[in-house]
Amino acid sequence: MATIDIDIKSAQQHDSHEHDSHEHEHHEGNFWTNYIFSQDHKVIAKQFLITGMFWALIGGVLSVIFRLQLGFPEANLEWLRPVLGGWITPEGKIDAEFYLALVTMHGTIMVFFVLTAGLSGTFSNFLIPLQIGARDMASGFMNMLSYWFFFLSSVVMLSSLFLSTGPAGGGWTVYPPLSALPQAIQGSGLGMTLWLVSMALFIVSTLLGGINYITTIINMRTQGMSFTKMPLTVWAFFFTAIIGLLSFPVLFGAALLLIFDRSFGTSFFLSDIYIGGEALPNVGGSPILFQHLFWFLGHPEVYIVLLPALGITSEIIATNSRKPIFGYKAMVGSMLFIAILSFVVWAHHMFVTGMNPFLGSIFTLLTLIIAVPSAVKIFNYVTTLWRGNIKFTAAMLFSIGLVSFFLTGGITGIFLGNSAVDIQLHDTYFVVAHFHLVMGSASFFGMMAGVYHWFPKMFGRMMDERLGTIHFWLTFVGVYLVFFPMHYIGIAGFPRRYYSWTSFETFSGFADLNMLVSVAAILTLSAQFLFLFNFIYSIFRGRLAPANPWNSNTLEWTTPRLPQHGNWPGAIPTVYRWPYDYSKPGAKEDFIPQHIPYSETPESNLPHENEQIKLEGVVVKPSSGHH
């Protein structure tokens, strides 16, 4: 029989794995190979996490600096001179061009370095092998390279902050001609060059990571881990990696064309430009072309940022509601649908570029269709929570926070997706409010939820739950205080990326609101130090974690408290059931991990599951009880 054949093959595979793990035990490695140039997916995950947190702090501080300018335009910021030096004007204000550089760096850092590398890099690396039952990634070496390319890219971006002409200033979308002409603003000089170099390195890192994630998920699953038994986290990382693999090369292409325009005199994006009355030699280029290329990545990018967060929270919400996830297949299907649609909506960022209104209507339609799978997801989150036996852990609170932001931010997406409405709202603070809620805050909360939930597996200790709860409430309220008022400011027409509005009479009525936003931003950022303290303190002093602190079903909790290289000391567990058997009627406990065969749980099996037992064969592994 064919099946038996396959089994023998995998039995051999198991053997070779065991052989591997013996090998690993023999050479312990030194500090450098264990912690710095490690090829272990768990160490690499932590490297991504720590680097991501570092960037989040920088990105957050930058936003507070420009919020000072927006909230307190009259204030004297002389006290920032020790940090910002010449970027504080003699009158004690932030230099106007530097303001743009701050906004640009903030956006770039948050979107790419924190929520792409920091989020995907951390959790795809950490969870994929642990949850599918693999000893490590398909290629540990490529995985290590992925981190070090990210690190290099970080170094380059960070160093651009210290240039005398400042970092890139053309917005995180780096639209030409502003970004292409060093004469345009200071930030389009060396700062922009470094931005491009850094992003090229970043893309290489993302591709190396993504190729590894997909390969691992498809080829390295343990016995029994069929696609339909995969946790939603793994599904989410899978789709994310595919989206990245298809869209990041396009950004690379756009960046390459821009590099040629900047450094080699071509005119891909430049035409008919006069500087000081003198025409530039460039003719025949099209700046709109850049927008097409950029947003072909740019829109999928928002799902690259969001999907991992959605996967993480699906897992956490099911675990802490002590209920099976509602509509597993619908969750997978809607993620797939979102992933596909994300490639055909990019022009909703370009409604005001003079596009054919008919084309605009098509993109409006396609955009609004995304609301359907998104609504399915929200519905499924709520129905999973509904009448659950909810455990309000910090991770759970942050997950519920994500659902809230996904909803409030998603609704304004429906407004913005309409080409007619967008003409009014485009490039106002309404957009800033929208994407901060649906992408920024939702993904940020997903990341926080993930850290609180998997911290015990990462560091073998528990984080303080009470501090976590306080952190949640401060951040949750803070985020709404920061971003909700921006809707009003935006509807009133206040444009984004404006250094100052005080010269417009119309906007002076919003001075108070802007001040409130800035104060809230400062408080929200401060609240993150609670988390930072909790994180660092718990690494060293936290309560020792049990192997499965949340009574969760997925495979990572079958590893020892601190999984070593190779993850499982013995054989890799076999998977018999899906990951969401929580509160199954008749079961002895309210959770049945994935590696428990149906033959051990006759009391709770459904009829078709009893059928499965025959297929499980006679094996009852004595060691695999879940008590």
Add this chain to the structure above:
Amino acid sequence: MENVMKNDIRIVEEPRKPLAMHPKKFAMWLFLASVLMLFAAFTSAYIVRQAEGDWVIFDLPDMFTFTTVAILASSIPVQWAYFAARKNQQNLVVALLGIGTVLGILFLAGQWQGWGQLVDNHIHLVGNPSGSFFYLITGLHGLHIISAVIYLIITLVRAHRGIIHSGNLAPLEMCVTYWHFLGGLWLYLFVFLLLNR
């Protein structure tokens, strides 16, 4: 050991493994997908830009007909090398990969010549985007060919050292896949540039 075997003979729902695919080979395919996306981006940008008018039309260099033949022909010895490796004909593998490498270098030299012809024709990198796109696309493809030639040479050396044989075909297979892919990619680019002038 025996125990393990007995225990493992059971019919559970297995992770289906078309999937028994070699992870590195699989990763290579994914890499090719991303290269394909890069060129898809350029050719789409080309079409979008072309549709806006103000587009200088020029003839492709004659040389490109020859290089196209060279790169397509080169796939034959490279594929043959794979068959030879399956039969452990080590010297033949080395020789065939050598021929592939030479054809690859000929292709590169021909592309360079072709660029020269275009420059004589007053089509430069800097100027109308039609020329810029042309140099960029062919240049980037050429860079990939350079990487593939280096890859061929490395594989050739490994074959020479006897590392590649019927029991260890994967490294050769990956190299062969990459080479065929770049040949096919060139065919696409060539036809694309020919039709969209």
